[in-house]
Amino acid sequence: DVKVTQSSRYLVKRTGEKVFLECVQDMDHENMFWYRQDPGLGLRLIYFSYDVKMKEKGDIPEGYSVSREKKERFSLILESASTNQTSMYLCASSLPSGTGPSGKLFFGSGTQLSVL
Amino acid sequence: DQQVKQNSPSLSVQEGRISILNCDYTNSMFDYFLWYKKYPAEGPTFLISISSIKDKNEDGRFTVFLNKSAKHLSLHIVPSQPGDSAVYFCAASSLQGAQKLVFGQGTRLTINP
Numbered sequence: 001d002v003k004v005t006q007s008s009r010y011l012v013k014r015t016g017e018k019v020f021l022e023c024v025q026d027m028d029h030e031n032m033f034w035y036r037q038d039p040g041l042g043l044r045l046i047y048f049s050y051d052v053k054m055k056e057k058g059d060i061p062e063g064y065s066v067s068r069e070k071k072e073r074f075s076l077i078l079e080s081a082s083t084n085q086t087s088m089y090l091c092a093s094s095l096p097s098g099t100g101p102s103g104k105l106f107f108g109s110g111t112q113l114s115v116l
Numbered sequence: 117d118q119q120v121k122q123n124s125p126s127l128s129v130q131e132g133r134i135s136i137l138n139c140d141y142t143n144s145m146f147d148y149f150l151w152y153k154k155y156p157a158e159g160p161t162f163l164i165s166i167s168s169i170k171d172k173n174e175d176g177r178f179t180v181f182l183n184k185s186a187k188h189l190s191l192h193i194v195p196s197q198p199g200d201s202a203v204y205f206c207a208a209s210s211l212q213g214a215q216k217l218v219f220g221q222g223t224r225l226t227i228n229p
Contacts, residue, residue: 004159033216035219040125040221041221042120042122042205042219042220042221042222043160043205043207043219044219045216045217045218048216058216059218090159090160092159104150104162104165105152105160105162105217107152107159107160107161108159109157109158109159110157110159
């Protein structure tokens, strides 16, 4: 089974802090994604990456950056955390297009981030 | 703008009956649709999908129907079981968008014994 591991289950940070959320997948997937889940808004895509050192903005990239130095690891960075970034953050991975159903993502368990 | 919409935030169904979850989309470029299920404190897990070349896909108790002209899809669960209580998200993708999924807001399904 694919395993996507997010380093923290719960995280509490102060406004203005730099925050790192780490995600590791063990299935050699090319694609990795960061979503945030908010009540009434569903899952919204922050950033994604199709390969090492490649990144593309999703629908809500403002206030975030990402890093992908190794294929299995995709980090989400909040440069200066703000209260409106309090959310559930979900990392996901998938195979590239053409190798399986388009869009079948494997998710981690999520990190609930609270910014005070 | 919300390209994928689930207009019912919650749904309550009696055990053994049929659960029908609905989803509407606005982007005619979407060509692949998926349903994910999410339990509390867990990440979403893939449930079932359908390509735009089909109008129905069945997997055990779960069936997804796609009406392209109405830009509408639905998930039918029959018979509903207590373990089906979860939040269900529909999602869509397009060839242009590669594997970038657009999700709906989610519907919380509660199965009552």
